[in-house]
Amino acid sequence: MAHVLVTGMSGVGKSTALRGLGDRGVDVVETDDGDWCVLGQVPGAPRGTVDRVWREERMTALLDDRAGRPLVVAGTVPNLGRFLDRFDAVALLTAPLDVMLDRVARRTTNPFGKDEAERERIVADTRAVVPLLRAACTHEIDTSVTPPDDVVRRLEELALRR
Secondary structure: EEEEEEEEEOOOOOOHHHHHHHHHHOEEEEOOOOOOOOEEOOOOOOOOOOOEEOOOOHHHHHHHHHHOOOEEEEOOOOHHHHHHHHHOOOEEEEEEEEEEEEHHHOOOOOOOOHHHHHHHHHHHHHHHHHHHHHHHEEEEEOOOOOOOHHHHHHHHHHHHOO
């Protein structure tokens, strides 16, 4: 059984995939929800550069506790690189920028991406962050051409691998 990290920009379908995995009985953690993140120093950035980062002690405890049992964690935070070696697979969900922006404009489950500043951040982060995520991922799934049920199936297969 594996630990799988699902990452990608806003609007690629991470939350939709996690809901589908949860419906199939896979244990999932959406780090955008709850108390998984705190404002903290961005690793490798100039001192004083802060953003939402994982609570490292909490993420460590989660992954230690789940040893040997499948788990899918979703998140895209500046300090995820500190945990990459704890995941058996890193699945990068992608979609063209226009698709992502349309999705965040229409979604009702998350307010992020509704105002212009947030949409500009999605554009900037897509240009700057996606290449870094792509370099670290073991699997990439384009959610604009892969139906949601197939995305869920592929992620479930990763989580259930021995």
